[in-house]
Amino acid sequence: MRTQHAVRNIRLCTKDCLCLYVCPVGASDTENGQIDWQKCIGCGTCAASCPSGAISMMPDVLPPQQKKTEAVIRTLTALADDKMKEEAAALKTAEDTADPNEKRLAAALARSHRVMAEDLMREAGYMLPQSANAHELLVSMLDHPASDFPVKTAEKLLEMLKVNE
Numbered sequence: 001m002r003t004q005h006a007v008r009n010i011r012l013c014t015k016d017c018l019c020l021y022v023c024p025v026g027a028s029d030t031e032n033g034q035i036d037w038q039k040c041i042g043c044g045t046c047a048a049s050c051p052s053g054a055i056s057m058m059p060d061v062l063p064p065q066q067k068k069t070e071a072v073i074r075t076l077t078a079l080a081d082d083k084m085k086e087e088a089a090a091l092k093t094a095e096d097t098a099d100p101n102e103k104r105l106a107a108a109l110a111r112s113h114r115v116m117a118e119d120l121m122r123e124a125g126y127m128l129p130q131s132a133n134a135h136e137l138l139v140s141m142l143d144h145p146a147s148d149f150p151v152k153t154a155e156k157l158l159e160m161l162k163v164n165e
Ligand code: SF4
Pocket: 008, 012, 013, 014, 015, 016, 017, 018, 019, 020, 030, 049, 050, 051, 052, 053, 054, 055
């Protein structure tokens, strides 16, 4: 029985198509960048032959997330809050300034603060899609969705990713 499947990081893929030639079931498609989850038998040959390290093997059932202590969660969440405030300030600077270099610098800073905030939230426990808190977060976002929130995708995720804790 299959226990893992291949996933491709399209940003690392150089499209040399080795994975396409070695796959015994034709699951790898380098045209659309996808690896067919249903066709893949989890043999790992593509990951072993990819020269760019663009393919990883993912377990079909992800392990339960490790619990964090309350003190760690509080500290990381507070740091993430700071990063989000700094992102908002950098975005405002980018919007307000007429200097193109300042605009680019502020936009890059905003992006960097966003990435750090996301990392901190992951470290605070919102790490795995099957963890209960990630589900609770999605449900709360569906309760009051922002205008650009992808409601259908979030609903589909909730349906597909069962809580495993
Ligand atoms: S072998 Fe790796 S780099 Fe080459 S096409 Fe496949 S995923 Fe992309």
